[in-house]
Amino acid sequence: MATTSIDDTISLLASVPTFEALGPDELTHVAEVAVPRSYEPGQVVFREGDQSDTCYVVKHGHARAIREHADGRTITLANFGPGDIFGELAMFEDEKRSATIETLDAVEAVAILGADMRRLMREHPGIAVGVVVSLGRRLRAANDRLATQSFQTVQSRVATVLTQLVAEAQEEGAGEREVLVIATQADVAKLAGSSRESASRFLAVLERAGVIEQGRGKLTVHDPSALERYVF
Numbered sequence: 001m002a003t004t005s006i007d008d009t010i011s012l013l014a015s016v017p018t019f020e021a022l023g024p025d026e027l028t029h030v031a032e033v034a035v036p037r038s039y040e041p042g043q044v045v046f047r048e049g050d051q052s053d054t055c056y057v058v059k060h061g062h063a064r065a066i067r068e069h070a071d072g073r074t075i076t077l078a079n080f081g082p083g084d085i086f087g088e089l090a091m092f093e094d095e096k097r098s099a100t101i102e103t104l105d106a107v108e109a110v111a112i113l114g115a116d117m118r119r120l121m122r123e124h125p126g127i128a129v130g131v132v133v134s135l136g137r138r139l140r141a142a143n144d145r146l147a148t149q150s151f152q153t154v155q156s157r158v159a160t161v162l163t164q165l166v167a168e169a170q171e172e173g174a175g176e177r178e179v180l181v182i183a184t185q186a187d188v189a190k191l192a193g194s195s196r197e198s199a200s201r202f203l204a205v206l207e208r209a210g211v212i213e214q215g216r217g218k219l220t221v222h223d224p225s226a227l228e229r230y231v232f
Contacts, residue, residue: 008059009034009110015083016057017137021130029124033116037109039063045101046087052095054111055087061107062182065099076187079104081168090114091121091131104182152232155202157192159230162212164191166224179221185214206230 009031013019019027037056039045045056048067058080065077065086077099080086086101091114121128152160165181165188166174174180183191189199203219206212211226212219221227 006031012057012059012083012110016085018085018088018131018134021133022127023130026124026127026130029120029127030112030117033120034110034112037111039103039107039109041103041105043103043107045103045107046097048097048100050097052087052090052093052097053114055085055090055114055117056101056109056111057085058082059108059110061109062104063101063107064104064187065101067099076184076190078191079165079168079183079187082172088135091117154192154194154198155205156231157194158188158199158202159206159227161188161192162206162221163224163227163231166221166227177223179224180218181221182218184217 006028010024010027013022013027013030013034019030022030034057036059039061045063046054060082063080063086065080066074067077068074078086080101087097089095091112094114121131162181165183166179169179169181170176185200185203186196188203189196192199203212203214206227207214209226211223212221
């Protein structure tokens, strides 16, 4: 079982966009009900259709949200790394999970029961206001991204996604060049809102141009700045 101090948890929560509008006292209240959790690589945190009762903040490691079709296909909806939150709708209601979360490597996280968050929001209205404000900002940003994507070509969307994945890797310590990104072609395609075939063709173009090198379930971006030539 992972352990973490209250100060570490407060620092972690402060880095999460969902809690960015909370003050120090409010973050402390949330940290006091957060429980450390550890998961092995490839472990399922929860499955699509499970009851939604807990949200999670990633401290170390990576996970992804996937959805499985009846024909056996699996698509990736989102990837999560340190400072990311998933399952946050559990803070508001006990609906069934809309996706499965599985770890990509060893993950340390903190778990917050939805019932505890709802109690805190009743007892401390400032927490409720801060969370709603933060979620509103995220919704606005998501709408802006969708609007931008609607005017972009597949190539531009894929290059934008790769740029975002590179930035996330660099936030975790990757260098300016030769950045390793853990993502499959299907992952990139889904994040870019394109078909796998279209994304695959453009990734092959980038590889021939020497911008990236593809591997099984991963790719290396040799020169991240070169991706800017494909974003418009």
